[in-house]
Amino acid sequence: MQLTGSLFSDAAAQEGNVFATFPDYPAEIRAPQGTVAGVSGYQVHIGSKPIHTSGDLADVLVAMNPASLKSNLKWTKKGGIIIVDTDAFNDKGFERAGYAKDPLESGELDGYRVIRAPITNLVRESVKDLGVDHKVAGKSRNMFALGMLYYLFNINMETTMSFFEKKFRSNPLIVEANRRVLTAGYDYADTIEVISNTFNVAPAPLNTGTYRNLTGNQATAWGFMAAAEKAGRQIFLGSYPITPATEILQELSYHKQFGVKVFQAEDEIAGITSAIGASYTGSIAVTTTSGPGLSLKSEAIGLAVMTELPLVIVDVQRGGPSTGLPTKSEQSDLLQALYGRNGEAPVIIIAAQSSGDCFYAAFEATKLSLEHMTPVILLTDGYLANGSEMFRIPSMKDMPAIHPPIAQANDPDYKPYLRDEEKLRRQWAVPGTEGLRHRVGGLEKWDITGHVSHDPLNHQRMCELREEKVNRVANFIPKQEVVGPEENDLLVVSWGGTRGVILEAVQQMQAEGKKVSMMHLRHIYPLPLNVEEILGRYKKIIVCELNLGQLVKYLKINFPQYKYHQLNKIQGLPFMVKELVDACNALLED
Amino acid sequence: MEGQIKTQPVQLTKDDFVSDQMVKWCPGCGDHAILHSVEKVFPELGIPKENFVVVSGIGCSSRFPYYMNTYGIHGIHGRAAAIASGVKISNPELSVWMITGDGDCMAIGGNHFIHVLRRNLDINILLFNNKIYGLTKGQYSPTTPMGSVTKTSPQGTIEHPFNPGELVIGAQGTFFARVLDTNPKMMTDIFMDAARHKGTSLVEVLQNCVIFNNKVHDLITNKATKDDNTIILEEGKPMIFGKDNDKGIRLNGLALEVVRLGENGITEKDLLVHDPDHSDTGIQMMIAGMTPPAFPMALGVIRRVKQVTYEVLLENQIAHARETSPIKNMDDLLRSGNTWSVE
Numbered sequence: 064m065q066l067t068g069s070l071f072s073d074a075a076a077q078e079g080n081v082f083a084t085f086p087d088y089p090a091e092i093r094a095p096q097g098t099v100a101g102v103s104g105y106q107v108h109i110g111s112k113p114i115h116t117s118g119d120l121a122d123v124l125v126a127m128n129p130a131s132l133k134s135n136l137k138w139t140k141k142g143g144i145i146i147v148d149t150d151a152f153n154d155k156g157f158e159r160a161g162y163a164k165d166p167l168e169s170g171e172l173d174g175y176r177v178i179r180a181p182i183t184n185l186v187r188e189s190v191k192d193l194g195v196d197h198k199v200a201g202k203s204r205n206m207f208a209l210g211m212l213y214y215l216f217n218i219n220m221e222t223t224m225s226f227f228e229k230k231f232r233s234n235p236l237i238v239e240a241n242r243r244v245l246t247a248g249y250d251y252a253d254t255i256e257v258i259s260n261t262f263n264v265a266p267a268p269l270n271t272g273t274y275r276n277l278t279g280n281q282a283t284a285w286g287f288m289a290a291a292e293k294a295g296r297q298i299f300l301g302s303y304p305i306t307p308a309t310e311i312l313q314e315l316s317y318h319k320q321f322g323v324k325v326f327q328a329e330d331e332i333a334g335i336t337s338a339i340g341a342s343y344t345g346s347i348a349v350t351t352t353s354g355p356g357l358s359l360k361s362e363a364i365g366l367a368v369m370t371e372l373p374l375v376i377v378d379v380q381r382g383g384p385s386t387g388l389p390t391k392s393e394q395s396d397l398l399q400a401l402y403g404r405n406g407e408a409p410v411i412i413i414a415a416q417s418s419g420d421c422f423y424a425a426f427e428a429t430k431l432s433l434e435h436m437t438p439v440i441l442l443t444d445g446y447l448a449n450g451s452e453m454f455r456i457p458s459m460k461d462m463p464a465i466h467p468p469i470a471q472a473n474d475p476d477y478k479p480y481l482r483d484e485e486k487l488r489r490q491w492a493v494p495g496t497e498g499l500r501h502r503v504g505g506l507e508k509w510d511i512t513g514h515v516s517h518d519p520l521n522h523q524r525m526c527e528l529r530e531e532k533v534n535r536v537a538n539f540i541p542k543q544e545v546v547g548p549e550e551n552d553l554l555v556v557s558w559g560g561t562r563g564v565i566l567e568a569v570q571q572m573q574a575e576g577k578k579v580s581m582m583h584l585r586h587i588y589p590l591p592l593n594v595e596e597i598l599g600r601y602k603k604i605i606v607c608e609l610n611l612g613q614l615v616k617y618l619k620i621n622f623p624q625y626k627y628h629q630l631n632k633i634q635g636l637p638f639m640v641k642e643l644v645d646a647c648n649a650l651l652e653d
Numbered sequence: 654m655e656g657q658i659k660t661q662p663v664q665l666t667k668d669d670f671v672s673d674q675m676v677k678w679c680p681g682c683g684d685h686a687i688l689h690s691v692e693k694v695f696p697e698l699g700i701p702k703e704n705f706v707v708v709s710g711i712g713c714s715s716r717f718p719y720y721m722n723t724y725g726i727h728g729i730h731g732r733a734a735a736i737a738s739g740v741k742i743s744n745p746e747l748s749v750w751m752i753t754g755d756g757d758c759m760a761i762g763g764n765h766f767i768h769v770l771r772r773n774l775d776i777n778i779l780l781f782n783n784k785i786y787g788l789t790k791g792q793y794s795p796t797t798p799m800g801s802v803t804k805t806s807p808q809g810t811i812e813h814p815f816n817p818g819e820l821v822i823g824a825q826g827t828f829f830a831r832v833l834d835t836n837p838k839m840m841t842d843i844f845m846d847a848a849r850h851k852g853t854s855l856v857e858v859l860q861n862c863v864i865f866n867n868k869v870h871d872l873i874t875n876k877a878t879k880d881d882n883t884i885i886l887e888e889g890k891p892m893i894f895g896k897d898n899d900k901g902i903r904l905n906g907l908a909l910e911v912v913r914l915g916e917n918g919i920t921e922k923d924l925l926v927h928d929p930d931h932s933d934t935g936i937q938m939m940i941a942g943m944t945p946p947a948f949p950m951a952l953g954v955i956r957r958v959k960q961v962t963y964e965v966l967l968e969n970q971i972a973h974a975r976e977t978s979p980i981k982n983m984d985d986l987l988r989s990g991n992t993w994s995v996e
Contacts, residue, residue, distance in 0.1 A: 073991055076993060077991075077993055079993075079995070222991070269995045270995070271994075271995050271996055272994070272995060273988065273992050273993070273994050273995075274992065274993055274994070274995060275987070275988075275990065275991060275992045275993075276991065285983075285986065285987070288983060288986070289983050292982060292983045297743075299739060299742065299743050301735075301739060318974075318986070319970055319971045319973075319974035319975075320971075320974040320975050320977075320978035320980055320981070321982075321983075322971055322975070324742055324743065324967065324971075326738065326739070326742055328735065328768075329735075329764050329765060329768040330764055332732060332735065332765075333732070333734075333735035333738075333764070333765050333768070336728065336729070336732040336735040336736045336739065336765075337735045337736065337738050337739035337742070338739055339726075339728075339736055339739065340708065340726065340735070340736035340737060340738065340739025340740040340741075340743065341739035341740065341742065341743035342739075343706075343724075343726055343736075343739075343740065344706070344739070344740045344743035344744050344747070345743065345744070346739075346743045348739070362729055363729060363732070365729075366728065366729050370726075456987045456988060456992065457987070458984065459982070459983050459984050459987075494703065494704070494706050494724040494740070494744065494747055495703055495704055495744060495746065495747060496703060497701075497703050498703075499703075500702070500703060500722055500723055500724050501724065501725075502718050502719055502724070502725040502726070502727065503725075503726055503727070504718070504719075504725075504726060504727025504728065505711075505727060505728065505729050506727065514674065515674075515719060
């Protein structure tokens with residue numbers, strides 16, 4: 064089902080549409096088929112004007128069995144089209160899905176346009192003379208539905224046809240079977256009279272350039288590789304597989320042609336500590352994880368803070384606490400990223416704001432980490448990681464340069480903890496370089512020399528220096544931007560992966576003449592220098608987050624002079640435009 | 654070959670590695686002797702002094718990097734093996750040494766320990782085994798003999814101790830040796846062997862903690878009893894030991910046994926001949942497991958087998974990918990696969 068979804072978005076993009084996707088799949092790899100828990104879904108939103116989310120409610124639902132109807136009907140627009148495979152709507156299917164009676168007959172679909180297609184049988188029929196077995200035929204059921212969708216949305220099938228040819232190169236029979244099934248689905252939809260009108264999504268006006276489909280996790284991996292190319296240093300990734308971050312580890316494993324070194328560690332702690340060893344040795348060090356893994360890495364992040372080595376820690380947030388909701392998205396690791404360590408251990412925090420932005424966020428995280436000699440936590444989330452969007456391909460010559468402070472061989476003035484005045488960073492002296500032998504470690508350091516020290520005043524000084532070093536990063540990040548008027552009745556404040564849906568809601572309200580502006584934070588620590596001043600220009604502030612209120616706590620600590628309203632959702636699901644609009648309207652009318 | 658340490662004639666002395674920092678181990682601690690042996694070995698290896706990296710975790714032994722004038726990382730508890738792995742993978746030309754203790758290595762760091770061994774990175778691990786937690790002042794460790802009274806086992810420990818050699822061999826380690834901190838000559842020789850081994854080498858140094866576990870190794874270190882309770886292994890030689898060189902180790906069926914030469918017609922020819930290079934681990938495992946007083950403690954190189962290292966395999970994969978991939982840079986990658994243009 065995940066493949067079907069991405070084929071659809073690719074094909075739609077070729078038509079000039081823009082898209083945003085939201086794969087939704089169970090935590091279990093082979094959750095019992097036919098049960099509600101086992102439903103694997105893929106939401107695609109395509110548009111002829113720029114879109115920023117995978118959409119609230121669907122115009123078309125394809126339900127391959129009763130369970131997927133049961134779990135997704137609530138996300139379908141009243142009056143929308145529901146395509147069902149009637150061959151899977153039998154007593155066994157009803158029982159597994161927990162339906163007491165046939166939902167197609169019970170009246171609960173009144174008000175929807177239901178297309179009943181005997182997909183399983185039609186698929187078998189269309190490939191019967193090819194001599195493929197039932198299993199293969201069964202696997203291509205989704206392609207029949209995809210063919211129907213292509214008809215419905217007026218999308219050319221060629222992109223998908225050439226995908227079959229590439230994917231199943233070694234097995235022409237499978238290529239032919241899939242071609243036939245896809246075409247059969249298209250023709251079926253064309254033939255049956257029940258589809259009275261088709262959707263015609265016109266090409267969207269986009270900036271000129273070359274585009275591609277990229278998931279957030281892929282974009283994160285590519286952002287690191289782009290930074291490595293700009294910095295002229297190799298990447299070392301130490302990581303342990305964890306949902307929903309694993310694809311970054313997988314993606315980087317496929318790029319040894321760039322000298323990328325991927326170490327699949329024995330656990331989360333080995334992932335980060337091996338990366339710290341690699342960072343000391345001069346590599347661009349990265350470790351990737353999700354919430355529970357970030358907890359395990361806490362002590363080691365402290366070591367990177369103390370040794371003042373560059374390191375990027377990616378946390379692809381998921382539902383928590385504990386194992387929580389591994390395949391669902393949430394924004395509940397913000398406070399852990401800010402404060403989840405022993406001692407005074409500040410790190411830079413950046414939150415990616417769209418699937419495509421993961422590329423730029425990973426690039427910037429690496430640049431700041433290398434140029435300021437400090438760990439950076441990059442927060443993405445399951446929604447961004449698995450979702451994809453149209454990604455406008457940049458040219459590497461337009462990406463900013465990266466200049467880590469490498470210490471020069473035999474520099475007579477080299478001292479391990481000597482800092483530059485502007486950034487307060489120390490130099491990076493790489494093993495193998497003559498004349499720079501030195502030790503680092505987790506014990507407190509004497510200022511400048513880096514020798515072990517338990518001196519009370521030195522400890523205070525070093526804690527202050529490490530904090531000031533990270534605070535000064537605020538001088539090297541862009542000023543905070545606001546969408547909408549600079550003074551207004553209401554400011555919507557948000558951060559990270561919710562940008563798309565919040566932008567859509569705010570633009571909708573603005574179009575209705577509502578006095579709403581939006582401030583979406585990408586740099587969390589340090590905050591851009593003008594955030595405090597922006598907050599003061601609005602009559603009301605509402606902070607919208609997929610947690611119980613973490614950014615709002617942080618804002619209250621930093622800027623206690625303002626009153627903050629909150630909208631918090633913690634259901635493992637993204638915001639819907641309507642929820643945001645309703646909450647804002649309530650405040651505006653209050 | 655890519656991924657191997659390049660040695661070159663460099664004239665170095667012990668003084669090149671002696672640190673200017675005050676050594677803060679207790680007077681009489683076995684660690685001092687180990688430090689001196691390492692300082693003797695480094696200049697002999699033909700490796701530039703900038704190419705050594707000494708990595709440790711937490712514990713008395715783990716202060717070691719501060720006392721060597723090399724590049725070094727004093728890490729966090731138990732994680733030295735993972736940090737060292739990152740250093741070695743990042744730059745295979747470095748000579749990486751990891752210093753650890755029985756608690757750091759086999760309790761909190763047990764997981765990393767077995768995995769570094771099975772991966773066979775070319776890292777030299779010196780495990781200081783004093784069978785006690787020293788830095789936290791006297792709690793039992795994973796190697797403390799069962800029944801020992803310590804600060805956390807007032808009625809005696811009820812845990813079965815690890816034998817490091819058995820763990821190393823069980824984890825497919827390619828090099829295991831055991832030495833005493835009271836024998837500097839042997840330490841130096843064995844550290845040289847370990848350094849020359851291409852792959853993870855583990856040397857267990859039976860080390861005395863004068864404060865919290867004094868004389869734990871007394872039976873095998875004091876003059877009166879050591880000869881009858883230790884055996885110095887020599888490659889290709891029959892396994893003979895004892896004050897009068899009159900005892901030996903024989904394989905009887907599936908088990909080892911101590912025999913007396915001359916008794917019941919037993920001659921040297923009946924004894925086991927030590928073969929550290931044998932790929933089969935069976936007999937080496939039994940030798941590593943020999944414990945006094947029933948058996949003599951085996952000292953010297955117990956296992957040393959050739960096997961390609963992790964970093965060599967990795968560098969080969971990278972070289973192959975560089976050669977064969979049509980994607981040479983990020984611009985290529987960004988434009989690979991399905992793309993579409995908007996004009």
